[in-house]
Structures are given as structure tokens and as C-alpha cells.
Amino acid sequence: MAIFAGLLTFVSTLLALALRRLLRLLRRRAPDPAAAAGFFHPYTNDGGGGERVLWCAVRAVQDLCPDLPCAVFTGDADASPDGLAARALDRFGVRLLRPPQVVHLNKRKWIEARTYPRFTMIGQSLGSVYLAWEALNKFTPQFYFDTSGYAFTYPLAWLFGCKVLCYTHYPTISSDMVERVKQRNSMYNNNSLISGSIWLSRCKVLYYTIFSWLYGLVGSCAHLVMVNSSWTRAHIVNIWKVPERTKRVYPPCDTSALQMLPLERSTTPPILISVAQFRPEKAHGLQLESFALALERLDSDFLKPKLQFAGSCRNKEDLERLQKLKDRSVELHIDELVEFHQDISYRDLVQLLGGAIAGLHSMTDEHFGISVVEYMAAGAIPIAHKSAGPMMDIVLEEDSHQTGFLASRKEEFAEAILKVLRMPEPERREMAAAARKRAQRFSEQKFHEDFTKALRPVLLGRP
Secondary structure (H helix, E strand, O other): OHHHHHHHHHHHHHHHHHHHHHHHHHHOOOOOOEEEEEEEOOOOOOOOHHHHHHHHHHHHHHHHOOOOOEEEEEOOOOOOHHHHHHHHHHHHOOOOOOOOEEEEOOOHHHHOHHHOOOOHHHHHHHHHHHHHHHHHHHOOEEEEEEOOOOHHHHHHHHHOOOEEEEEEOOOOOOHHHHHHHHOOOOEOOEOHHHHOOHHHHHHHHHHHHHHHHHHHHHHOOOOEEEEOOHHHHHHHHHHHOOHHHEEEOOOOEOHHHHHOOOOOOOOOOOEEEEEOOOOHHHOHHHHHHHHHHHHHHOOOOOOOOEEEEEEOOOOHHHHHHHHHHHHHHHHOOOHHHEEEEEOOOHHHHHHHHOOOOEEEOOOOOOOOOHHHHHHHHHOOEEEEEOOHHHHHHHOOOEOOEOOOEEEOOHHHHHHHHHHHHHOOHHHHHHHHHHHHHHHHHHEHHHHHHHHHHHHHHHHOOOO
């Protein structure tokens, strides 16, 4: 086995060197790119933390290089320069210095998960290359920014003569994912058919191993890599192996407006909130189950709390998932205590956060967890999943004071919910104040400073 592993490493190294040599030869024939920054972000209407990063990144580039045009590659047919600038302001509170140019993409279906029922990762990754080919043929910028995690496009952008910069929210593949397949754990990205078969699991481990090698190869083509958390940096450095080009830049969290909200909250009734896109990995079902269990264990004379879900839907699958959550709340007999707020404005979101005493987060290995920071800044005590970003960077003590709770199982979430509900008001405000102070470490201003510091040597040629 050791001999086979060594041979595989040797062959992989030779292939990598040969590919780099070929790319250098092909690059010499590429036309000169335009003096501009192009942001590859196929979904400019997802409403999540990734879109906030996009607009804050565009604004940072505009501040750093006022004369450098910015363009956005998007698959949204209705996107327009003025429309995107207005959306950045209305949804995220980010005021661009000028509207970005828009490059419309017609082949976005090739990066959608539903296009690849099997071998989804490699399918979407190769599909992203096809989409980037369309993008770069329509407009070739000097600086190619990937803000959506499509690392397989980097060699192509490099081939077109672009300097490749990326902000990576999470690794497409990680050792944690491989380990779950080895342990045959069933999750949203490892269905029960595979986890129930030892042979299918072994095949998937092999598939993941090959993909991981490819992912490391393409990722190493980036001139600058920015990552959003300690967890993400550890995995990216392990796979891409370019630590000197990898910078940790915490994502922008809109703490300015949220910090102004009063810590005093009405508890008639007490409100819990969950802010996340209606995607499978966000595990909204776990939150519903935990809330139902907490209600069962709540004293009969205690005022019933409410749970508010606020999130956006990217496509038909998300809409179906939202409907299933509504149906599940009926099955659990808690539908009268659960509210769903879909695609609301930023102003409305702030209002909801200002009325919540606690915020729920249940995604396993969430790279960072912007919603958790938003809870803390707004004065809502976070109850977050005990993994990755929330555990390593966010829900930590501040001045020796607890800032929230971490949980991983339904019973643990329910217990944390009950602790917040039963907490005396002075104790709740004290914890909320400590959480708010910690949230200041992840402000938009801090992101702007760290982002421009990382960019300056690449864009301006000086530190």
C-alpha cells in the first residue's frame, strides 16, 4: 500500500508539472486583458453572506482603485448596473461608488446541482469551467475575482492572462467530508444509499481522493487567496498548499445598524429567530425539531415562545424545501408558533432581529457563520452548531464572559433554548452585551481594512 501511495504521488507530481507547462505555453497566445476587475458571481440574488461579500469587495476595490472599472459576471437575466447597485444598498446597506458593469451569462444551468444527480461536485466544477469560458470570452478583466468558490475556473482565467484572486467561503472538498464517508454517516451530501453500502462508500472515498487532488491543483493557480475563517484556512492550506498566498479575512457582517438596537426585549411572547437561506445544509429541520422538543419540556405556565424563520430562496428546490418546513411545523403541531419570512428586505430583517432574544444556527461545519455574528450584534443570544466557524472564531468568551451556546444534537439545542427562555432578564442582557462586543471583531469596516490590505500588493504592486 505504501509503494502504491508513493507511486501515485510521483505520477500526480509529474502530471501537475506537465499541466503547468502546457498552461504557460497556451497563455503566451492569449490576448491582453482589459484594465478592469471582474467578479465571477453567477448568482447575484441569493441574499446570503456570499452576496454581501461580493458588494463589500466591489466597494473595497472601488475605494482602492477609483479609476479601475468593476464588472460582475452573473446569470441573472434581469440584472442591470443600476439594479445591482440598488440591491446592494437596499438588501445589504452597501453603497457602491458607481454601478458595476454587468456581463450576462446564459449557461448557468451547468453549475446547478440538479443538473448532476450523481457526481455532483465534479459535474458542477467542470460546469463552472464552461461557464467561465463564456464569461471570459465576453469580457476578459485584468483581475479575475472569484467570490463564489469556483476554483476550477482559476487555470482558465490564468490562461486568459488574468490575475486570479479569490475569496473562499469554504473548501469544496475537505478531510472532514472524506472522514464522514469513511464512517458511512448519512448527510445532505452523502445519501443513505451510499452510506448503507461499504463498497459504494469505498468508491466514494476514492472519488473524493481524486477530486481533492484536482482541487488542490486548480486552487494553487490563484495569485491571492482570502478565506473567511480559521477552519477554512486550515483546510485550504492543507489542500492548495500555498500558505504564503493565503490570508484570513473575516467576512463583512453588518454590525453598525444592529449595534444600535436596544438590548431590552419584549418577552410577550419571547421570540427566537433563524436567519439562513433555505438550503439543505442549513438544517432548518433540526431547528424545528429542537424547538418542538423545547416546547414539550417548557413549564405549562410559561408563555409560549415563537420561532421566526427569515431567508431567501434561490430556485424551485429551495421553494419546495420551504414548503416542506411549513408542512413539518403542522405535523409537529407548532405551526401557530412558527413564522416564515421569505426574501425580506434588509430593513425588515433588522426589525425582526431587534425583537429576538436568541438566534438559531444548525449547519454542520459552517465555514464562518455570518448569521451568528448578526445575532450577537443585534443582541440576540446565539445558539449555534458546535463546529467550524461558530466554535473556532465566533461564539467564544469576551472579557471572560459567555457569549452564547453551542450544540450539535436536537436535545442539546432544546436545552440551550430552554436556558435562554428561563434566563433572568439581567443575566440575559449581560450575555447579550458580551456577545455584541465580540461581534465588533467582524464588522464591515474590519473586513474593508483587511481586504484592502491583502489586495494592495496585487492591485497596486506595493504593500
